[in-house]
Amino acid sequence: MDPVYQTADSQQTLFDVPTTGEARKILQTSSENDVKLQELKTFLCDWINNELKHEHIVVKSLEEDLFDGLILHHLLQKIANITIQVEEITLSAINQKRKVGIVLEAVNSHLQLEEGQLKWDVSLIHGKDLLATLHLLVALARHFRPSLPLPPNVSVEVVVVEPTKSGMKTGKAVEFLTQSSDEDAAPKKDxxxxxxxxxxxxxxxxxxxxxxxxxxxxxxxxxxxxxxxxxxxxxxxxxxxxxxxxxxxxxxxxxxxxxxxxxxxxxxxxxxxxxxxxxxxxxxxxxxxxxxxxxxxxxxxxxxxxxxxxxxxxxxx
CATH class of the missing domain: 1.10.418.10 (Calponin-like domain)
Structure with missing residues (x-):
């Protein structure tokens, strides 16, 4: 029997609750046109479209097409072979967030990640945060399609914003989206x-x-x-x-x-x-x-x- 994930009759999911003092990473504008980043975005779009081609779903933009949970819903059902019972079409922001939360709950359960390991949440995905969306899709591909040849050595510059008692603390960092080389990214053949x-x-x-x-x-x-x-x-x-x-x-x-x-x-x-x-x-x-x-x-x-x-x-x- 396939596991079934259902919508809750109650309010928001746990993923929608912000954590006090949590640092936020924002993609540097200068990184958005990086060749390797564009290659990864194109690769992930092609992967999703290939997985969902029988459902006639076409993704053109990771930020614009995945935020409402519809495509994430269909993608996870396909690659994890599960059933997620949620509304097919959600128009209001509240219902969209609820749907994304249920899908992410199923994702996190399959990936067996603890809260501190998560690089995405409902607010980030629904807010069209590219960095969080990329981390989510790469994690799904690594877990369910480990032989998928993701573009290696993709990293971006980010601004780290962290609220403190004295105000907002900011800094710069490098965020790695895929592993550093083809040798590391792909399992060795035996x-x-x-x-x-x-x-x-x-x-x-x-x-x-x-x-x-x-x-x-x-x-x-x-x-x-x-x-x-x-x-x-x-x-x-x-x-x-x-x-x-x-x-x-x-x-x-x-x-x-x-x-x-x-x-x-x-x-x-x-x-x-x-x-x-x-x-x-x-x-x-x-x-x-x-x-x-x-x-x-x-x-x-x-x-x-x-x-x-x-x-x-x-x-x-």
Whole structure:
């Protein structure tokens, strides 16, 4: 079942409440025509238009087209595969802000960011703040489309304005929108990238080997995996497999045994990946959303890491 986000019958969202003493970053006018910034804006427009082409939605301006929440609503539903129940068309500023708040609440839940990590809020997005809008879209692209080749090394000059007891304090700073180089921005390719790109005909052989390995471990739990693409997406079997291989009991109260929403699944998969990272099984970071979304390459990569650690005592049949 897809998670559903609904409008609240009550007033404003939490995102609309300003924080006393919070610094505000304002894009320098001199940076607005920066070539790299324009390249990033064009890239993001093209990305959104490609994602939403079947809905005949066309974005021409990030500042003017995203502020009311309509396109953000459709974009998040598409890339996160969720349902957000809000008004389709909102004309008043109050309703637009309410809609943006609900969409951002869903965004922040998926990205699992704490309030201090957020570089956007309702007032900034609805106020057509380009800097906040860019940070939001880059974060969405990084999380849901990690292989997307965002233009690297994009930074802008900003004016930092901070209210103090003695008045407004201002200063200048450099704000980075994307990572500093192509090498840093894109994940390094490994054997599984090469397998899928160069030897796709051997993928089924690897899948079968991992199926044999997994089922050998799960036989004592009377569980059988027949489809790697889907049965690991909610994190339950992955957690049970880790418990079997690593020799410890995972308290049932720490995860969702019957996950109902994507948030439940993300919680389970994130917990499993934390166990693997803490145990030194994973050498590189893995986006839990990829497993939840049924990405076979990522699922195989995680299972193979487990196999490598335990192959001496648990060889696939």
């Amino acid at each position: 054997g599984f990238d090469q397998l899928f790109e160069i030897n796709p005909e051997k993928v089924n052989d690897v899948k079968q080997a991992m199926l044999n390995f997994v089922n050998k471990q799960l036989v004592t739990l009377s569980l059988t995996v027949t489809d790697l693409d889907t049965q690991f997406a909610d994190g339950v079997i992955l957690l049970l497999l880790i418990g079997q291989l690593e020799g410890f009991f995972i308290n049932l109260s720490t995860f969702f045994l019957t996950p109902q929403t994507e948030e439940d699944k993300l919680h389970n998969v994130s917990l499993a990946l934390d166990f693997l990272s803490d145990g030194g099984v994973l050498q590189n970071s893995v986006d839990p959303a990829e497993i939840v979304n049924g990405d076979l390459k990522t699922t195989l990569r995680v299972l193979y890491s487990l196999f490598l650690k335990h192959k001496k005592t648990s060889k696939p049949t």
